[in-house]
Structures are given as structure tokens and as C-alpha cells.
Amino acid sequence: xxxxxxxxxxxxxxxxxxxxxxxxxQGPDITDRILALDTLNINxxxxxxxxxxxxxSSAYFEGALILAAMGFVATIALCKYLLRGDIIE
Amino acid sequence: xxxxxxxxxxxxxxxGALFALLGSVGLAxxxxxxxxxxxxxxxxxxxxxxxxLASAIYFTATQPDFSLHExxxxxxxxxxxxxxAHLLAKAALHRHSAEHGRDVxxxxx
Amino acid sequence: xxxRLLPRPALSISLFLLWAALSNAASxxxxxxxxxxxxxxxxxxxxxxxxxxxxxRPALALRFAARIGWDILLANWAVARRVVGPVAALHPAFIxxxxxxxxxxxxxxxxxxxxxxxxxxxxxxxxxxxxLQVHALDAPDPQALIREIKQRYETPIREIFAC
Numbered sequence: 001x002x003x004x005x006x007x008x009x010x011x012x013x014x015x016x017x018x019x020x021x022x023x024x025x026q027g028p029d030i031t032d033r034i035l036a037l038d039t040l041n042i043n044x045x046x047x048x049x050x051x052x053x054x055x056x057s058s059a060y061f062e063g064a065l066i067l068a069a070m071g072f073v074a075t076i077a078l079c080k081y082l083l084r085g086d087i088i089e
Numbered sequence: 090x091x092x093x094x095x096x097x098x099x100x101x102x103x104x105g106a107l108f109a110l111l112g113s114v115g116l117a118x119x120x121x122x123x124x125x126x127x128x129x130x131x132x133x134x135x136x137x138x139x140x141x142l143a144s145a146i147y148f149t150a151t152q153p154d155f156s157l158h159e160x161x162x163x164x165x166x167x168x169x170x171x172x173x174a175h176l177l178a179k180a181a182l183h184r185h186s187a188e189h190g191r192d193v194x195x196x197x198x
Numbered sequence: 199x200x201x202r203l204l205p206r207p208a209l210s211i212s213l214f215l216l217w218a219a220l221s222n223a224a225s226x227x228x229x230x231x232x233x234x235x236x237x238x239x240x241x242x243x244x245x246x247x248x249x250x251x252x253x254x255r256p257a258l259a260l261r262f263a264a265r266i267g268w269d270i271l272l273a274n275w276a277v278a279r280r281v282v283g284p285v286a287a288l289h290p291a292f293i294x295x296x297x298x299x300x301x302x303x304x305x306x307x308x309x310x311x312x313x314x315x316x317x318x319x320x321x322x323x324x325x326x327x328x329x330l331q332v333h334a335l336d337a338p339d340p341q342a343l344i345r346e347i348k349q350r351y352e353t354p355i356r357e358i359f360a361c
Contacts, residue, residue: 042134
């Protein structure tokens with residue numbers, strides 16, 4: 001039962017990541033692309049956690065933690081750049 | 090593993106994956122940036138949260154020790170998601186008004 | 199005496215719990231180290247927040263947290279339904295919620311809570327007029343939404359921090 005659930009989970013997350021990729025390529029604005037990247041990153045965390053359950057190894061958790069931290073900082077940095085680098089003085 | 094726990098983990102995984110997908114559907118489908126912001130901040134965050142909870146229950150049930158560090162990731166995501174959404178919305182508004190301001194300046198010159 | 203040893207009890211408890219979670223509550227030694235950090239770190243970081251808010255009503259804070267957890271589940275159900283439903287039926291709107299609280303930290307908490315719950319994302323806190331700008335995914339009746347945010351979230355937050 002758990003194996004089937006994990007396989008279905010992979011398919012759903014994979015689909016979600018494809019939709020994020022589409023939005024990333026489609027845009028139209030740069031904020032849409034940043035949002036798509038952020039969501040892609042969160043879905044990658046989900047995928048990694050799921051893979052950890054499948055392999056019955058908690059080693060993948062460290063990767064998920066790093067993705068979560070780096071993704072947040074990256075999103076904040078990109079937003080700050082948009083907010084600060086675009087000011088007309 | 091206890092079948093009841095296995096069932097719980099399976100349900101959490103399916104729910105989590107479904108919510109993550111729904112958030113991404115919202116991101117892909119909704120018409121403008123501010124409506125798109127809603128899907129990822131709520132649904133995808135809860136999806137990953139459910140997935141992390143499933144992982145915590147699974148490893149606590151199968152291994153001798155507790156596995157609580159997934160909960161830390163979950164809390165981290167729930168704290169950071171509104172902050173990212175807030176800054177993204179601010180950046181989008183700023184770009185919007187900056188373009189507007191530039192237009193005004195252009196007509197003044 | 200208690201205040202001098204534990205200047206920020208809520209921060210200490212969260213630090214300890216976070217340490218326990220990250221180290222999987224593996225051994226007594228790691229828990230002891232966590233307790234030590236939880237006792238020391240508030241002193242080290244206290245200059246960062248010279249006039250920090252204190253939780254005045256811990257029981258209410260816990261109940262509020264539980265309610266937010268429940269609201270997050272409901273919010274996701276609502277957003278999920280609207281995401282798969284017809285897009286034309288949505289009424290997205292920018293809404294300005296006038297605030298009664300006057301503290302940046304409490305406003306941040308309110309903003310985060312609003313972002314995580316029913317179909318709303320907080321966009322900006324105007325600290326001159328004390329207005330919370332919110333974007334709602336589906337708000338046919340903006341006044342009702344303003345009332346709900348103020349009653350359901352702002353009032354408890356003001357009671358918890360007594361501000």
C-alpha cells in the first residue's frame with residue numbers, strides 16, 4: 001500500500017514541477033518567474049522527502065533542509081534586488 | 090510496520106502530493122500575478138508539510154529513535170512562506186508603480 | 199528573579215524545542231546542550247530587540263496557534279476548490295484593513311497569519327496610517343472579510359501581546 005502511495009506521490013509532484021517549469025518559462029513578468037522558481041524549490045523538497053521515505057534512509061533529509069534554507073534566502077535576495085535595484089532616484 | 094500507521098503515512102503522502110499539485114495548478118492557471126501568489130503560499134506549503142509529517146511518522150515507526158527533524162523543516166516552511174509571498178507581492182507592486190512612474194516621467198520630458 | 203534568569207521565556211522554549219527536533223531528541227547530552235543554548239542565546243540576542251514584545255497570555259497564545267492550524271487546513275480546502283473551479287467566477291480584490299494594533303512585531307505576526315489563512319495574502323503594512331494591505335483571491339464582500347480578519351486574528355493577537 002505504502003509503495004503504491006509513494007509512486008502516485010512521485011507522479012503528482014512530478015506533474016506539479018512540470019507546471020512550475022511551464023510558468024517559469026512562460027513568465028510573463030520576472031516576479032512570476034521568481035514565484036515559479038520558489039514553488040519549484042518547495043516541490044523539490046517534497047520530492048526529496050518522498051525519496052527518503054522510499055529508500056528508507058533519513059540521509060536525504062539534510063538535502064531537504066539545505067534546499068529549504070537556500071531557497072528561502074534566494075527568493076528573498078531576488079525580491080530585495082527587484083525592490084532596491086529598480087528605484088528611480 | 091503497523092498497518093494503521095502505514096495507512097496514515099500513505100494518506101498523508103497522497104494528501105501532501107495532491108495539495109502540492111493543486112498549488113502548482115493555481116500557479117499555472119490563474120490569470121494574474123497576485124492571484125497566482127495564493128496557490129504556492131498556501132497549498133504547496135501545506136503539501137510539503139503533510140509530506141514531512143508522513144516522513145516523521147514513518148521513520149519514528151520504523152527506526153528505534155524518534156525522527157523529529159522533519160517537523161523542524163515543516164515549521165521553517167510555514168514561517169518562511171508568508172515572508173516570501175509578502176516580499177514577492179511588494180516587488181510586484183513596486184515594479185508596477187515604477188513602470189507607471191516612468192510613464193509619467195516620460196510624458197513630462 | 200525569574201525574569202532575570204529567563205528574559206524571554208517563549209524564545210527559550212522555542213529554541214529548546216527546535217534544538218530537540220533538529221537533533222531528533224537523540225540523547226540526554228544533546229538535550230542538555232539544547233537547554234544550555236536556550237538559556238544563553240536570549241541574553242546574546244537581547245540587544246537585537248531592545249523593546250521586544252512579551253507574550254502576556256500564554257494559554258490564549260496556544261489556543262490561538264491551534265485555531266490557526268485548523269484555519270490553515272480550511273484555507274487550503276477553500277483555495278484548492280477555487281483553483282480547480284472556473285476562473286471567471288473569482289472576485290480577486292485589493293483590500294485595506296485598518297489596524298488597531300501599533301507594534302511592528304505584532305503587525306508582522308498578523309501579516310503572516312493572514313497570508314497563511316483564508317484566501318488572503320498580506321502585501322504591505324503601512325506604518326504611517328497603520329493599514330494592512332491584503333490581496334484576496336475571492337472576496338465578493340470586502341467589508342465582511344475586513345471584519346473577519348479584525349475579529350478572528352487581530353483581537354487575539356492584541357490580547358496575547360497586550361498592545
